[in-house]
Each structure stands twice: as structure tokens, then as C-alpha cells.
Amino acid sequence: MSEQLxxxxxxxxxxxxxDGADAVSLAQEFGTPLVAYDVSAIxxxxxRFKSVFEENAIAYEVSYASKAFASIAMYQLVAQEGGHIDVVSGGELYTAMKADFPMQNVSFHGNNKSASELEMAVDQQIGVVILDNFHEIELLTKILASKNAEINVMLRVTPGISAHTHEYDQTGQEDSKFGFDINSGQAKKALEQVLANPRMKMLGVHAHIGSQIFEVNGFVMAANKLVDTVADWHDELGYEPEVINVGGGFGIRYTAEDDPIAPEAFVDAIVKAVKARAAERNLKTPAMWIEPGRSIVGPAGYSLYTIGSRKDVPGIQSYVAVDGGMGDNIRPALYQADYEAVLAAQPLAEPEETVRIAGKYCESGDILIRNQPLPKTKPGDVLAILDTGAYGYAMASNYNRNPRPAVVFVEKGDAKLVVARESLDDLVRLDRKL
Incomplete structure (x- = not known):
């Protein structure tokens, strides 16, 4: 029995x-493995994010970090809610184009954008390119000149804030592959290059200090550092930012041990910190952007599996295997991420045993949940793993030549297939014979 339900x-x-649809019926109708999203929760x-800014009377954008889960339907949903998106590849940008997403509401991230990706961004007249390094400034300069074009840009900076999170999820510290370092003067040098280029309009600065963060202090420290940085630039160079983008990384609850504050509470604290610091530094309060991904789609996602085999090792462990695994959710193997699961037909039943939920992939590390209390299970039962909406399908693979699962959006009881299940023919579609 999960405390989350x-x-x-x-x-x-x-x-x-x-969202009003029977999970057992969804599994029967669409098959398993299946990723089902609660659209109302999204x-x-x-x-809720938007209301925080409006209550604080500050200009803003809620920019969905689409690396958490990208699809045509997801981009359409964000557009319906008047949101912005950030993309990190030509593939995500192309998907947004296919969704008819308004290009002026697109930000383009990434630490190694290719020439073809930047050309696509310029051709589509996207809202802003977030510059990550000096090579990118040079590359974009050439592309803009060749196309006689202009574009909005922001600088991604590393504020020297190390978030309390998994080390692979820390991106704001100085030793990072991302962004221009503030403390060494890299960021100021990059600003000077951008300001000298009439084809680039410098909107502001961006920082992202990590992912799955539970403590607000790091965000407040980073916000203060960003305000101080742009205030210094204003004093020294006369530059006044239009935007401060504090990124995302707001933690969500995966298990009973997790105790995060509400994602919107992070934003409220950050907004208040920026407004206060800007007033201290005699700086006009810029618009604030955030880039939540996991906190928007993570809790809204459910992974449905069918239970198959079982292995009992007397006195040691019992393994219950499902028809998916690391191919549709790599996070437990990659990050040692924890989840909770319930039986879809009896989610509030008292547990009778603790088992290990194993995937079907040919790896000993293909374990979705290491210790899961459950009632007695049998082959054919539908297992629902909670909070899998972020970085599950987005990181899915065809390992062992298994098709990726289908995705459905459920809203007020109505289920719609938004990503079809891959077929065996799909797996060999790009193969070529000798």
C-alpha cells in the first residue's frame, strides 16, 4: 500500500x-508495458507554477524542460496551457515543429549544438538560443551572418552552487561541462562578445544547479548570485537584463522516504529572493523564467506492466519479473533511483511480502525496485509503478531488440494513444542487409 495514493x-x-480511467482496463486495451499520463495533473x-508568479506580480515564463518527456502531444498540451518549452536537440525542436508549437516560445539548450541544429533554430526564428560556450558564440555568429539574420540569446552561467543531489545531477558547480563560469570571468567575457554582435540580442542569464533537489537554499543562493552578477554587469558595462532564468530541478516524491516541498514553493522562494536582491542592488527586477520538467510530468506518469515469472531464493530474496525493465526505465540502473509500485487491481491492499521487481532484460542490474512490499501476486497481474513520467520513456532504448512501449494520455476518464507501441518491423526498419 502506497502512502502516495x-x-x-x-x-x-x-x-x-x-485521471478517472481504470489502470487495469488501460493495460488490457493498450497492452503492456504502457506509460500512462494523468493529463489533469500536468x-x-x-x-500552480504560473499562479506563483502572478501572485508575486512579476513577468515570467514557465518553460517546460522537454527532455523529461517529449512528444508531439506533450508539446501540444504545453501550448494549450500557454507555456514555453526548452529543447536540447534538433530532434526535440523538430518534434515541436511537427506539433505546430509557437516557435517564439522555444528556448534551445545544449553544450554542443551542431551547426545544423543552430541553422534550424535560426531558420525557425525560435525565441532564444541559450549560449553555452565560446565555440557556440563563434558558430552562431557565422550562421547569422550567412543568413543575414538576428536572434535572441541568453548566456548559461555556472554560479558555483553545488546542489544537494546525486553527483551526476549536479550542473551548477564550477567544474561542469555546462555554461560559462562566473568566478573566473568567463561569463563576463562572453557577455562582451555578445554585446559587440549586433545580430544577437542579449536577453539575460540562465543557470541550472541540478535535478531532484529538495532544499530551497541552493536555489536562493543561485538566484542571489545571478542578480549580483547582472548588477555588476550593469554597473560596469551598462547592461540591463530582461530575463533571469533560474532553471529547474525541483524535487518530487518517489517513495515514502522522500519529503520535498511543493514545487511551486521553490518558485515562490526564488521569486522573493530575486525581487529583494534586485532592490538591494538598485536593479530593475527582470522577468523570471523557470524550466521545470520532472516536477510537471514525473508525478503524472504511471508505468503499467504485466507480471510474469517468479524466482524464490529461500532465506535470501524473491524476484517478481515484469514484461519491461531497464529498456523503458533506465533510472534505477543508472542512478540507483527508487520507486514505489502497487497492484493495479488492489492498490490499497495490505502487503503480505517484500519482493524485488525485476525486468526482462539480459542484465543482472535490470532491477526496477529492490524491495517492494506487495500483496501476493500471480502471473498476469498488472503492476503499476508510480511517478515514472520523467526520464522513463525519454531515455528508453531498444536494448535486447525490445520495442519501446506505448504512451497514452488520460484526461477525465478518456484515454488517447499519443505514442504508438513500436512493432518488430520498426526495430529492423533502418537495418540494411549485407
Whole structure:
């Protein structure tokens, strides 16, 4: 029984509901493995973020970090909510184009954007390119000149703040592959290059200090550092920023041990810090952008699997295997990420045993959950793993030549297939014979 579920998420049969749809029925209709999203939860979280800015009377953008989960339908959903998106590849940008997403509401991130990707961004007249390094400034300068074009830019900077999170998720410290370092003077040098280029309009600065962060202090420290940095630039160079983008990384609850504050509470603290620091530095308060990804789609996602085999090692461990695994959710193997699961047909049942949830992939490390209390299970039961909406399907692979799962969006009881399940023919479609 998961503490994350409540009685209103059950139907009369006691089955798990995903935005009003029976999870067991979803598995029967669309097959498993299946990723199902609660669309109302996604809309609600975007609106909660927006309300924080509006209550604080500050200009803003809520820019969905689409690396968490990108699809045509997801971009359409963000557009319906009046959101912005950030993309990190030509593939994500192309997907946004296919979704008819308004290009003026697109930011382009990445530490090694190719010439072809930057050309696509310029041709599409996207809202802003977030510059990450000096090579990129030079490359974009050449592309803009060749196309006789102009574009908005921001500088990604590393503020020297190390977030309390998994070391692979720390991106704001000085020793990082991302961004221009503030303390060494790299960021100021980059600013001077951009300001000297009439084809680039310098909107402001961006920083991202990490992912799955539970403590607000790091965000406040980073916000203060960004305000101090642009205030110094204003005093020294006369530059006044239009935007401060504090990134994302707001932690969510995956298990009972996790105790994050509400994602919008992070934003409220950051906004208040920026406004206060800007006033201290006699700087006009810039617009504030955030880039939440996991906190928008993570809790809204459910991974549905069918239970198959079981292995009991007396006195040691019992393994319950499902028809998916590391191919559709690499995070437990890659980050040692923890999740909770329930039986879709009896999610509030008292547990009778603790088992290890194993995937079907040919790796000993293909373990989705190491110790999961469950009622007794049998082959054919539908297992629902909670909070899998971020970086599950987005990082999925065809390892062992397994097709990637289908994705459905569920809203108020209506389920719509938004990503079809890959077929065996899809797996060999790009292969060529000798």
C-alpha cells in the first residue's frame, strides 16, 4: 500500500484510477508495458507554477524542460496551457515543429549544438538560443551572418552552487561541462562578445544547479548570485537584463522516504529572493523564467506492466519479473533511483511480502525496485509503478531488440494513444542487409 495514493484514486472495484480511467482496463486495451499520463495533473502543476508568479506580480515564463518527456502531444498540451518549452536537440525542436508549437516560445539548450541544429533554430526564428560556450558564440555568429539574420540569446552561467543531489545531477558547480563560469570571468567575457554582435540580442542569464533537489537554499543562493552578477554587469558595462532564468530541478516524491516541498514553493522562494536582491542592488527586477520538467510530468506518469515469472531464493530474496525493465526505465540502473509500485487491481491492499521487481532484460542490474512490499501476486497481474513520467520513456532504448512501449494520455476518464507501441518491423526498419 502506497502512502502516495488516496481513496479517490480508486474506483468501485478498488482498482487504481489514472485521471478517472481504470489502470487495469488501460493495460488490457493498450497492452503492456504502457506509460500512462494523468493529463489533469500536468495541467494543474503548470497552472500552480504560473499562479506563483502572478501572485508575486512579476513577468515570467514557465518553460517546460522537454527532455523529461517529449512528444508531439506533450508539446501540444504545453501550448494549450500557454507555456514555453526548452529543447536540447534538433530532434526535440523538430518534434515541436511537427506539433505546430509557437516557435517564439522555444528556448534551445545544449553544450554542443551542431551547426545544423543552430541553422534550424535560426531558420525557425525560435525565441532564444541559450549560449553555452565560446565555440557556440563563434558558430552562431557565422550562421547569422550567412543568413543575414538576428536572434535572441541568453548566456548559461555556472554560479558555483553545488546542489544537494546525486553527483551526476549536479550542473551548477564550477567544474561542469555546462555554461560559462562566473568566478573566473568567463561569463563576463562572453557577455562582451555578445554585446559587440549586433545580430544577437542579449536577453539575460540562465543557470541550472541540478535535478531532484529538495532544499530551497541552493536555489536562493543561485538566484542571489545571478542578480549580483547582472548588477555588476550593469554597473560596469551598462547592461540591463530582461530575463533571469533560474532553471529547474525541483524535487518530487518517489517513495515514502522522500519529503520535498511543493514545487511551486521553490518558485515562490526564488521569486522573493530575486525581487529583494534586485532592490538591494538598485536593479530593475527582470522577468523570471523557470524550466521545470520532472516536477510537471514525473508525478503524472504511471508505468503499467504485466507480471510474469517468479524466482524464490529461500532465506535470501524473491524476484517478481515484469514484461519491461531497464529498456523503458533506465533510472534505477543508472542512478540507483527508487520507486514505489502497487497492484493495479488492489492498490490499497495490505502487503503480505517484500519482493524485488525485476525486468526482462539480459542484465543482472535490470532491477526496477529492490524491495517492494506487495500483496501476493500471480502471473498476469498488472503492476503499476508510480511517478515514472520523467526520464522513463525519454531515455528508453531498444536494448535486447525490445520495442519501446506505448504512451497514452488520460484526461477525465478518456484515454488517447499519443505514442504508438513500436512493432518488430520498426526495430529492423533502418537495418540494411549485407
Amino acid at each position: 488516496s481513496q479517490h484514486q480508486m474506483n468501485d472495484q478498488g482498482h487504481l484510477l489514472i 495541467r494543474d502543476q503548470i497552472r
